[in-house]
Amino acid sequence: MAIGAIDCDIHPGVPDIKALLPYMSEFWQESFIARGIDGFDMMSYPLNAPITCRPDWRVPGQRPGAGLDAMRDHALDHFDIGIAICNPLTGGQVAVSETMGAAICAAVNDWIKEQWLDKEPRLRASIVVPAQAPLLAAEEIERCANDRRFVQVLLPVACEMMLGRSYYWPIWEAASKYRLPIGIHAGSMYRYAPTPTGWPSHYLHDYVAQAQTFEDQLLSLMSNGVFNKYPDLKFVLLESGVTWLPSFIWRAVKTWRGVRAEVPWVNRSPADIIRANIRLTVQPFDAPDQSAVERIVGQIDADHMLLFASDYPHWQFEGDSIMPSGLSPDLQQKMRIENPLETYPRLKEAAQ
């Protein structure tokens, strides 16, 4: 089988509510119109912030990533991508209202089918679900999962509670049933301060601090026994950065050795659990040079964990440097094809 690279994190720009109304029930159509409410773009990605769109990928008059033709030109064709997994970032995932959040998420899922997947056979998508309402999220997985082009379930990294809590297990249950990995993407519901010391003054600080939230959630998932209950469930950390991982593993293992009796069900080293159940996309990588990349990859010591991604249109790299330098050709090849296929079982169907 010969296919192009598999891009595990690409972002079609989600439109405003008005454009999603055709994918909503009569109640929600009337509700959004009569209440005059729109403006659900996530604070996590201000539309005009540098991170949200690489300058040369901005298209005048369009939201970042909103045009399929531009996505083809800038990413799919340009980087010889065979399959790309769309991760729509939508305010539906951060709404306070469970049912409104569910309505927006469902609309985004139907919209992406019609406006992207039907038009471009290289695209796959994550199911966006309302984590505010795990039972509704599970229903949305059930509703979408029979379309094999949905290959993952997507959540923001900072929700209303720690992700290991049993409150969320209906989501993990539904995802497991369909062998769908859980993609956790940078982004916050902002129910709490985005750092343990409060609300930073700068967006830059918020963005950088999210690597810590990924750490928090990994600890929560492990400590609460999610991987005991769902040993085959994979969590893919999307846009978390990579270089934080080794020192995280070291501390997690050391602490586990010291106090593991508190959580006796965690009967494997966190390093083993992470290597078995966690995957990461490699944009951004967050390393200064080739030697740091080499060293970090050596420390992670698990080539199967890393997944190729452009993070298009987010601004993570310049020019054609989509692959962090310092990765062996063998690892690059794994990241492009083999690792995504192992992580996302449904992609194998396309590759056959």
Next chain:
Amino acid sequence: MNAPVTWSNPSESRLGIIDCDIHPNPKPGALDAYLSERWRKHLSQYGKFVCGPYQDRGTYPRFSPAVSRRDAWPPSGGPPGSDLDFMREQLLDRYNIAYGVLEPLLGGNNSRNLDEAAALCGAMNDWQAHDFVDVEPRLRASILIPSDDPDASVKEIERRAGDWRFAQIQLGSKTSEPLGRRRYWPIFAAAQANGLSIGLHVGGTQSSAPSAGGWPQFYIEDHHVLVHSMQNQAASMILEGVFDAFPKLKVVLIEGGFAWAPHLAWRLDAHWAKMRDEVPDLKRKPSEYMKTNLWFATQPVDEPEHPDDLRQIFEWIGWDRLIYSSDYPHWDFDDPQLAFRFQMTEDEKRMLFRDNALDVYTFR
């Protein structure tokens, strides 16, 4: 249904009505003229950097467009509250408003970036003064301040204090910490020194949940529990000794309800009686500060099942503590002729619609 009580029109009184809660809105781009190039560029890139999940809206989607009366959209275009002529027609002229205090709710004071907050507050202050008060001297502006930065706040207060166009200092009912904390005292010192009252309007930062139980799901809940932020600010300022340190400080609680005030006062007093040694520096009973330092704007007026119960609430709080407010152009606007459904004497009307406000605000 309770029949509306007939009474002589308060707007016939010679001095007219004072309305302490009018919401002006900028036409798109109207603030740009008052922002430096540095901040115009910053805001166009990063937006207002406030707490909350969305870039362009609060956490809770409201129930009507721009939270406004559906008839308040100016025929000339622009959002409700942006057209002065239409505001005159719908409010100032129609109800014979002698003075109206502007309460812009644009989130500038809630920016997490304190320099941005200062720039936005300064711009919104200039905009109110130039675009509204200069053109319509019945209106008065609020001094918006970046309350998390006391130095910058004091600077902004002192910059505006001698300017007749500004009637009060505005704060939100949700601040980063309870308002009684000492970090806010320089603001209270500057207010007292300059003879300016604090208008504490419901709303503010979304840095914490609107309820102690967490984040409610619906606007119908969020809107209701706004009054709890107000109750806690009152309790905090009293118990932390703000009014002992600044006995002349005047605080108007705006749009935060008032029917809770008697029971909060009773409850504070009852438990203070047993635990007063925890707050040994408090000079008086908690309820007494409510009678000397707090005023209550009436909108949205509570509607007891029996209209006379509203009179009872007024009497418990004290007729001298209540100030009429309309909340124009918001959806729950209180019409001065219809909102109060019990019989008032002429004296009571004068207090509610005019004289109490004159105790708080200095209109020059």
